[in-house]
Amino acid sequence: MSEPSDPVSPTTSHHSAPIPLQSTPLQSTPVSFPSRAPRVHHLPILKADLKKVAASRGNVHARKVAILIRWENDNTGAQDDVVTMGKVMETFDIQYTEHILKAKDAFPGWNLQAEIRKMILDLCDSKLHSLFVFYYAGHGTIVDGNLFFAQGGKRASWSDIRGDFFSEQDALRNVDVLVVLDCCYSGAATRTRAQPSRVIQVMASCGPNEGTNPRGQKVSFTMRLFRAVQHFKGQLSVSTAVLFQEIQRQKPRTAPNAVFETLSGTQPIRLVFKDHTSSSRIPRLSSHVNEKHVLVKLTLHCHSQVPGHSEVLESFKSAIKDLPPNMKVEISDAYETDQSIFLIIGMSWEAWCLWSMVTHLDFIGVTLGPSLMSRRLVEVPFPVSDENRHPSHGKGKVE
Numbered sequence: 382m383s384e385p386s387d388p389v390s391p392t393t394s395h396h397s398a399p400i401p402l403q404s405t406p407l408q409s410t411p412v413s414f415p416s417r418a419p420r421v422h423h424l425p426i427l428k429a430d431l432k433k434v435a436a437s438r439g440n441v442h443a444r445k446v447a448i449l450i451r452w453e454n455d456n457t458g459a460q461d462d463v464v465t466m467g468k469v470m471e472t473f474d475i476q477y478t479e480h481i482l483k484a485k486d487a488f489p490g491w492n493l494q495a496e497i498r499k500m501i502l503d504l505c506d507s508k509l510h511s512l513f514v515f516y517y518a519g520h521g522t523i524v525d526g527n528l529f530f531a532q533g534g535k536r537a538s539w540s541d542i543r544g545d546f547f548s549e550q551d552a553l554r555n556v557d558v559l560v561v562l563d564c565c566y567s568g569a570a571t572r573t574r575a576q577p578s579r580v581i582q583v584m585a586s587c588g589p590n591e592g593t594n595p596r597g598q599k600v601s602f603t604m605r606l607f608r609a610v611q612h613f614k615g616q617l618s619v620s621t622a623v624l625f626q627e628i629q630r631q632k633p634r635t636a637p638n639a640v641f642e643t644l645s646g647t648q649p650i651r652l653v654f655k656d657h658t659s660s661s662r663i664p665r666l667s668s669h670v671n672e673k674h675v676l677v678k679l680t681l682h683c684h685s686q687v688p689g690h691s692e693v694l695e696s697f698k699s700a701i702k703d704l705p706p707n708m709k710v711e712i713s714d715a716y717e718t719d720q721s722i723f724l725i726i727g728m729s730w731e732a733w734c735l736w737s738m739v740t741h742l743d744f745i746g747v748t749l750g751p752s753l754m755s756r757r758l759v760e761v762p763f764p765v766s767d768e769n770r771h772p773s774h775g776k777g778k779v780e
Contacts, residue, residue, distance in 0.1 A: 420743075421680045421720075422679065423682050424682070424697060427739075431708070431740070434647050435705050435735075438648075439648060439650065440512075440580055442509075442512040442557065443511065446477070446503075447478070447514035448514070449463045449470070449477055450517045452484065452520070453482065455519050459596070462563055463479060466516050466607075468607065469606060469610050472614070472654060473655060474655035475512070475514060482532065482535075493542060497542070497545050500513065501545050514561065515559070516560075517561075518596075527539065528540075528570055528589070543560075543573070547581065554578050556579065558579075559582050562584070562586060563601060563602045564586065564593065566589050566591070566592075568589040568590075568640040571642035573644060581643070582641070583642045585640040588638065594633070594635075602636075606628055609631070618653040621650045621652070622707075622734035624652075625639065626729060626734070642737070643737065643738040646738070647739060649734075674727050675730060675747060676726070676745040676746050677726050680743075681694075682720065682721050694724075697712075697724070707732060709732065711726065711728070712724055712726055713726065713727055726742075
């Protein structure tokens with residue numbers, strides 16, 4: 382397991398709403414993680430996009446199927462994680478199939494792709510609004526910048542596997558997708574584009590440049606997901622954004638930040654409990670667990686004149702007042718540049734998931750409370766010596 386060298390964004394936040402700050406035509410640029418290209422939002426468009434997300438009640442589905450994948454002879458505890466994920470699927474009345482990748486196969490991914498293709502075609506033929514859940518637990522590796530599921534010397538390419546359910550074919554317009562990956566470098570799965578007419582979300586155990594906690598040694602990401610689901614049992618349903626917030630709330634200090642990315646769509650996926658009258662079978666987390674919040678930078682376009690900056694800032698403040706509680710944010714600071722202002726904003730994990738569906742947010746870090754610095758600048762006394770004393774205060778003229 383590798384240690385992250387830099388803060389890793391829980392999403393790439395590479396949606397089409399923001400545009401580059403420079404005036405050159407927008408071109409397709411490779412997505413970095415977190416994105417390094419400067420992005421700027423025009424406030425009227427941002428307000429409309431946020432309003433659309435706020436008005437969404439979330440997608441529910443008439444058909445729900447899942448495929449849970451691991452390698453044969455895995456040594457990460459993936460077998461137990463698949464069992465745990467199966468219980469999560471049963472909780473939401475999602476029919477699931479277990480698939481075991483075999484290293485003895487010449488191309489282990491081919492049989493998996495054939496099984497996925499069969500499941501997707503069945504969903505398409507039903508004409509019903511459906512949800513397809515893809516889950517993998519085990520080893521992950523990066524080859525030439527691409528994610529592979531690996532065991533020993535064998536690999537299965539994520540870019541090949543995802544083709545059948547990330548496809549932009551019209552037949553898939555009624556099939557939403559939730560991808561859950563519990564493997565090292567799993568955040569690399571968010572480096573892609575998807576069809577905007579349906580919802581595709583990825584929930585990964587870590588960023589693309591770091592390892593994750595295997596089940597055999599520590600609490601795995603899958604175990605955290607299971608506990609998060611149990612936390613909400615007794616409710617009618619729960620959104621993936623709310624689940625992610627709970628997963629992050631209970632993150633062990635040494636675990637990497639999980640990743641949540643909406644690749645397309647503005648409707649949060651809502652999972653309906655099979656039996657919403659039952660209570661949680663495991664205790665809820667104690668209230669002393671620190672509530673974690675996300676600190677981000679948001680850049681807004683405005684005119685170069687200073688009055689324009691003030692007007693945009695006040696308009697933004699007014700816009701966020703109308704947001705529902707789960708999308709509320711707090712402005713920590715604001716600065717002006719030549720053609721924009723950027724805001725330092727604090728928000729909950731759920732708000733992060735919802736905002737990042739339509740907004741480019743530069744990830745700063747995760748906080749456990751308010752700023753440790755006083756809002757008032759402290760004046761540091763500077764000793765005055767003969768060398769830096771103003772000439773008018775000296776005894777003689779400067780030679």
